[in-house]
Amino acid sequence: MVERDGAVALVHLNLPAKRNALTAALVTALTSALDGLASDRSVRAVILTGAGGAFCAGGDLGGMDASDPLAATAMLRACQGIVRRIATLPQPVVAAVEGAAFGAGFSIALACDLVVVAPSSRFCAAFGKVGLMPDLGLLWSLPQRVSLGRARELLMLCDVLGGEAAVAERIADVLAPDGQVLSTALSRAQRLAEAAPGAVAAIKRVLAAAPQSLEDVLRAEEVGQALLITTADHGAARTAFFEKRAALFEGR
Numbered sequence: 001m002v003e004r005d006g007a008v009a010l011v012h013l014n015l016p017a018k019r020n021a022l023t024a025a026l027v028t029a030l031t032s033a034l035d036g037l038a039s040d041r042s043v044r045a046v047i048l049t050g051a052g053g054a055f056c057a058g059g060d061l062g063g064m065d066a067s068d069p070l071a072a073t074a075m076l077r078a079c080q081g082i083v084r085r086i087a088t089l090p091q092p093v094v095a096a097v098e099g100a101a102f103g104a105g106f107s108i109a110l111a112c113d114l115v116v117v118a119p120s121s122r123f124c125a126a127f128g129k130v131g132l133m134p135d136l137g138l139l140w141s142l143p144q145r146v147s148l149g150r151a152r153e154l155l156m157l158c159d160v161l162g163g164e165a166a167v168a169e170r171i172a173d174v175l176a177p178d179g180q181v182l183s184t185a186l187s188r189a190q191r192l193a194e195a196a197p198g199a200v201a202a203i204k205r206v207l208a209a210a211p212q213s214l215e216d217v218l219r220a221e222e223v224g225q226a227l228l229i230t231t232a233d234h235g236a237a238r239t240a241f242f243e244k245r246a247a248l249f250e251g252r
Contacts, residue, residue, distance in 0.1 A: 001014045002033050002036070002037075004043075005186060006190070007043060007044035007045065007190075008045045008186060008190060008193055009037050009043045009045075009091075010046075010047045010182075011049070012050065012051050013048070013055070014026075016050075016051045016052025016053070017052075018060065019050075019052070019099070019100060020050040020051065020054055020105070021058060021059065021060040022056065022058065022059050022060055022105075023063050024060075024075065024078070026060075027078050027079055027082065028078075031078070031081055031082060034082070034085040034089065037089065037091065038089050038090065041251055044091060044192070044197060044251070045091055045093075045189040045190070045192040045193040046089065046091050046189070047093075047094045047096055047182070047185050047186060047189050048086070048094070048096070049095070049097075049181075049182055049185070050098065050099070050105075053098060053099045054099035054100045054105075055095070055096075055097040055098060055101040055105050055109060055121070056101055056102070056104065056108055057102050057103070058104040058105050058106075058126060059079070059103055059104050061130065076135060079104060079135070080135070080137070083108060083111040083136050083137045086108070086111040087111055087208040088204075088205075088208065090201035091197070091201075092113045092114065092192040092204070093111075093112040093113050093114075094114045094192070095109040095115045096116050097109050097118075097172070097181065098117075098118055098120070098182075099120070099121065100121075100122050101121065101124075102122070102124045102126045103124070103126040103127055104136045106124065106126075107136030107137055107138040108136060109123070109172075110138065110142060110145065110171070111137060111141060113192075114173050114174070114185075114188055115166075115171070115173050115174070116172070116173065116174040116175075116181055116185040116188065117163035117167065117172040117174070118163050118175070118176055118179070118180070118181045119162060119163045119164050119177075119178060120162070120178050121163035121181070122161065122162060123161045123171060123172075124158055124159070124161070125138060125154055125155045125158055126158050128156060128157075128158045129158050134155050142154065142155065142171070145170050145171050146169055146171060150169070174188065194249070196228075196233045196234075196237065196249040197233070197249060197251040198227070198228050198233060199228060199233075202224040202227075202228060205220075205224070206221075206224065231252060232250065233247075233249045233251065236249070237249070
């Protein structure tokens with residue numbers, strides 16, 4: 001389900017009966033929603049959240065056919081498409097995590113650009129509890145937030161972290177009071193929506209390619225900056241800078 005609040009789109013994982021586990025239908029709906037937002041220039045920021053008091057319980061074990069590796073791989077690729085879309089959306093994506101973000105739900109949350117949680121939020125790389133390895137990019141995203149040693153510990157021991165601990169370890173970014181996660185995420189998303197869209201998209205594009213060498217980043221800067229410096233947004237921001245006022249970006 002997608003709602004709008006001005007320039008912010010709110011995408012709800014809406015399968016509360018299964019704590020928003022990734023069923024085939026939910027994956028299809030979420031993929032379609034993200035594809036629609038990618039080309040909507042009126043959307044300047046996206047919030048991803050879950051319905052019914054949970055963010056996402058992970059994969060739908062009941063819907064997995066463990067006897068058919070090809071079908072399992074096809075489902076995994078469809079789920080991987082979600083994190084690819086989040087990473088490549090030109091708009092910044094804020095995860096508003098209430099309740100559990102377990103397994104693939106943890107992966108999806110960490111694919112987002114900003115993660116807002118409550119003390120009652122819970123994170124767990126629960127894959128090992130069912131004899132599986134982490135997927136949906138968690139082996140890539142978690143070590144970007146914590147040390148490699150701590151990532152190993154969390155991924156192998158499957159410890160559960162509450163919201164306060166997640167923020168303390170920089171797994172999540174913002175701690176909001178219980179019941180105020182979505183409103184806090186909306187406030188952050190509205191601030192992100194005021195940023196220059198082209199610059200935000202360029203930042204996301206380069207960071208999504210990490211880890212990279214310094215030379216790789218410098219070359220990416222040359223390409224991105226050469227494009228951005230010719231935009232109307234940059235010209236308007238230059239004028240605003242010299243006139244000592246805030247710039248208004250229009251995504252051009």
